Amino acid sequence: MKAIAINASPRKGKNTEQLLRSALDGAAYMGAQTEFIALYDLNYTGCTSCFACKRKGAESCHCYWQDDLSPVLDKVLSSDIxxxxxxxxxGDITGQLHCFLERLNFILMTYDDYNKQLFNGRINTCLFVTMNVTKSMYETLYEQPLLNKIKPLERLGGKIKLYGSYDTLQFDDYTKYQAAIFDEQHKKKIHEEIFPKDLLAAYEIGRQFAQ
Ligand SMILES: Cc1cc2nc3c(=O)[nH]c(=O)nc-3n(C[C@H](O)[C@H](O)[C@H](O)COP(=O)(O)O)c2cc1C
Incomplete structure (x- = not known):
């Protein structure tokens, strides 16, 4: 059992990374081998339309473009989580994750038949998103478009989940920034009281996915 976490936040050790590491810890508790990959450490592009993956005789579900993401895509497709x-x-995922998804989604589909399932494995997938807005704004504005965005990942053959963490702490010290719309006391309270629950929920998702 292998679990991979892909961090599409540029900020090391912050909200998104903490959730991912907690999910990996949950999977590790169930015996999974884990790996953490930071997309912002890699040099890569989105799909370049080289169409090498669509040539007759091409290896199925393999990206032929050579950059830092190519080995990561191979690793992802050999994982279970x-x-x-x-x-x-x-209002959206980061550009880095968009580029990653372009590359991944394109190798998972064929122009022979959009409904054909190319990938034979089963990878349970969860997208964790972190944000400044509240839960109700997330549900109104972001949730459905994000669900649509991860739908193509059904081609990975496993469960698909979306987890939101709201009202996150963006700065350690808000007084250093021009950010009058945020109430530092409120942000810190959420960080101390709610964010730990998100970490526990991420851990639980990791544990369940590795069961
Ligand atoms: C360029 C930029 C754009 C952002 N846009 C939004 C947004 O549209 N909605 C939102 O709720 N938060 C927005 N945020 C806040 C981040 O999503 C939030 O602070 C997040 O938890 C940061 O994750 P990290 O701590 O892992 O870097 C934005 C932050 C940046 C830097």
């Missing part, structure tokens, strides 16, 4: 993590940027 995939945790993706992204902060919300302008």
């Amino acid at each position: 995939l945790f993706l993590g992204s902060p919300i940027y302008f």
Whole structure:
């Protein structure tokens, strides 16, 4: 059993990374081998339309483009559990995760038949998103578009889950920034009282996925 976490936040050790590490800990508790990959440490592009993966005789579900992401895609497809993590940027996942998903989704589909299942394995997948907005704003504005975004990952053959962590702590010291719309006391209270529950929930998802 192998679990991979892909961090699409540029901030090391912050909200998104903490959730991913907690999910990996849950999977590790059940005996999974774990690996953490930071997308912002890698040099890569989105799909370049080289179409090498669509050539007759091409290896199924393999990205032929050569950059730092290519070996990561191979690793992902040889795993059993995939945790993706992204902060919300302008109502969406980060550009880095978009590029990752372009590459992954394209090798999972064929122009012979959009409904054909190319990938033979089963990878349980969870996208963790962290954000400034509250739960109700998330549910109104972001949740459905994000569910649509991860739907193509059904091609991985496993469970698909979306987990939101709201009202996150963005700065350690809000007084150093021009950020009058945020109430530092409120943010710190959420971080101390709610965020630990998100970490526990992530751990539980990791544990269940590895069962
Ligand atoms: C460029 C940028 C755009 C952002 N846009 C949004 C947004 O549209 N909605 C939101 O709720 N939070 C937004 N945020 C806040 C982050 O999503 C939030 O702080 C997140 O928890 C950061 O994750 P991290 O601590 O792992 O980096 C934005 C932050 C940045 C830097």
